[in-house]
Amino acid sequence: MIEVDGLTIEAGGRRILDGVSFRLEAGGWYGIIGPNGAGKSTLLAAISGVRRFDAGSVRLFGRPVGSWPRRALARRLAVLQQELLPRTAFTVREVVLMGRYPYQNWFGGSDEEGEVLVDRVIGTLGLSAHAHRRLDTLSGGERQRVALAKAMAQDPELLLLDEPTTYLDIGYQIHLLDLVRDWRRAGNRTVVAVLHDLNLAAQYCDRLLVLREGRLIAEGPPADVLKPETIRRVFGIEPVVLPHPASGVPQLLLKPGGPDAKPAERRTADTASR
C-alpha cells in the first residue's frame, strides 16, 4: 500500500530525511516514533503528497504519489493533523460535510450517500448533539473530534495521523484513539500514526517504525522495538520497560536523569542481561 524507497528531504542545508525505505501492507496500524526533529511529520507530509522530496520515491496504492490527482487521492487517503481546526463560524455538520469535497460538484448536492455517511460518522463520534453548533463554540478536544469525523467522511482506505493527541488531555487521547481503532477494524482500513507517547503507541500499533536524525533505525512489533537499549539510543534516556499488566505489551516507566544515574554501570547491566 505504501512503498517508500530512499526518501531524502533537505531543508536549509540539513537532511531532514536521509534515505528512508520501508513498505507497509494494507490493513495494519503502523506507528512512527522518534525524538523531536527526527523527521516524523516530514515523512508523513511526503507520504500524503503535500511535501516535495529531493531524492527517492513514494508510491501509494501502486502509483507514485506525485502522479495522483489531488481529488482522486483525497478519496483514498485522509490526514488528521496535529493542529486543531480553527475557530470558524461553520457548524460541525458543515465541516464534516467538507470531507465529501473530493466526491462533490460545485453545489455539494449530488452526493446523497455522502449525506448519509456524514450523519452516521457524526453519530459514531458522539457529535450528534453538537451537529448544528458553530466550531468557535467548541472546546479543543471537541474540535479534534470534528477533524476526525471530517477525515472519516472522506471514507479513505488509508488514514494518516500526525500527533493527533498533542493538545488533548488523557481522556480525549484514549477516546480518540479508540474511535480510530474501531473504525479501522470495522472497515479493514490502514492507519499510519506519528505518536509522541510511546505507551500509547505500544497499545494501539501493530508495528512501529523508529526514526532518528532522518534515518529509519528500527522496525517491528512493539515488543521487539521498545527495548531499553533502543530507547536509550534514540531518546537518550534510561527507561524501565515493563509488560502491561492487562495486555502484556511493553510499557515505559520514566526516571529522572542526573548525578544518581550511572549510565556506565547500567550499560554493563544491560549488556549482561542481553
Next chain:
Amino acid sequence: MKLPVRIVIWSGAALLLLAVSVVWSLSIGSAGLPAGKVWSILIHRLPFAGGSAPDWTPMEETIVMQVRLSRIALAVLVGACLGMAGAGFQGVLRNPLADPYTLGVASGSSVGAALVMTLGLQTALGMWTVPSAAFLSGLIAVFAVLLLARSNGQMAVETLILSGVILQAFLGAFVSLMISMSEDEVNQILFWVLGSLSKKSWDHALLVLPFAVLGLPFIAAFASAMNLMSLGERHAAHLGVHVEWTKLTVLLASTLVTAAAVSVSGVVGFVGLVVPHLVRLIFGPDYRLIVPLSAIGGGIYVVWADTLARTALSPKEIPLGVLTALVGAPFFAWLLWRRKAGLGREDA
C-alpha cells in the same frame, strides 16, 4: 434549507433591493424631475411596453437615459467588481483586513493615471488614455508583488500581504510626489485618486461589464475551495484542493476585475473590504453565498454612495471614494467593536 435554494432566495432578494436602489437613485438629482416622470420614461423604453404618448421633453429623456442611468449602471458594475474581488481576496488570503487593494492594484493604477496626467497626455490616445494607463500599471504592480512573494513555487499568505503593503507605501509616495509637484488649481490627480463616477458615459459601463459578467462565475467557481481553505491550507490540500493554483487563480481574477473598475472610477475604497464582511456577518461563512451576495451588495453600496455623492452638496460633487470611506470606516469600527465584544467571532 438546501444551499442552492438559499442562494437563489437571497440573491433574488438582494437583486430586488438593487433594483429598488437603482430606481430610487434615478428619481433624484439636480434637474428636479418628478419621480413619476422618470418612471414613465423608463417604462416607455422597455420592450413591448407600448404605452401612452410621451409627456416629457427630449432633454428630460436624455437626462434620465444618458446622464443618470449610465452613471448608475457604472456604479452597479464598479460596486459588483469590488465586492466580488473583495470576497475573493479575503477567501484566499484568509485575512480579515484583505481587500481588493491589498496587493497594490489601486496604488499601481494611481501611479499610471497620475503619470499620464502629470505629463499632460490625458488625451494622447483619446478618452481611453487614462483608463488604459491605470489598468496596465495596476496589473504590473500586482505582478511585482506576486514575484516578490514567490519562493519555491509557493506564496505564503503573510509574505504576500507584507509585499503588498511595502509596494503600496512605495507607490503611494510617488503619487503624493506628483500631486505636490502639480501646479493645477483643481488637482486632477487628487480627484482621480479619490474616485469619482462623474462625467462618465455608457462606454465606460460597457468597458467594465464583461469583467463583472465573466468575473463573477469564475470567482464563484472557487467558492467551495475557499470554504476548505478557511480551515487552513493543509486541511484544504488533504481534501483535494490545489492550494497554490487556487490562490494564484483567484488572486489574478480578482485583480483583473478590480483593475477594470479602478481604471474608470479611480480608487473607491472600503467597498471591497466592508461588503464581504457585512455579507459574512449576516449570511455566515459559506463562500458559495458570500461571493454572489458580495457582488450584488457592492453594487447596492456604490449606487447609494454615488447618489449621495452627486446630490448631498449639489451642485458640488463629493468624491465617491471619500463618501464610501466616510460611511465605511465607522461601519468597520463598529464591526471591530462587535468582534471585540465576542458577538461576531469569525474565521480569522
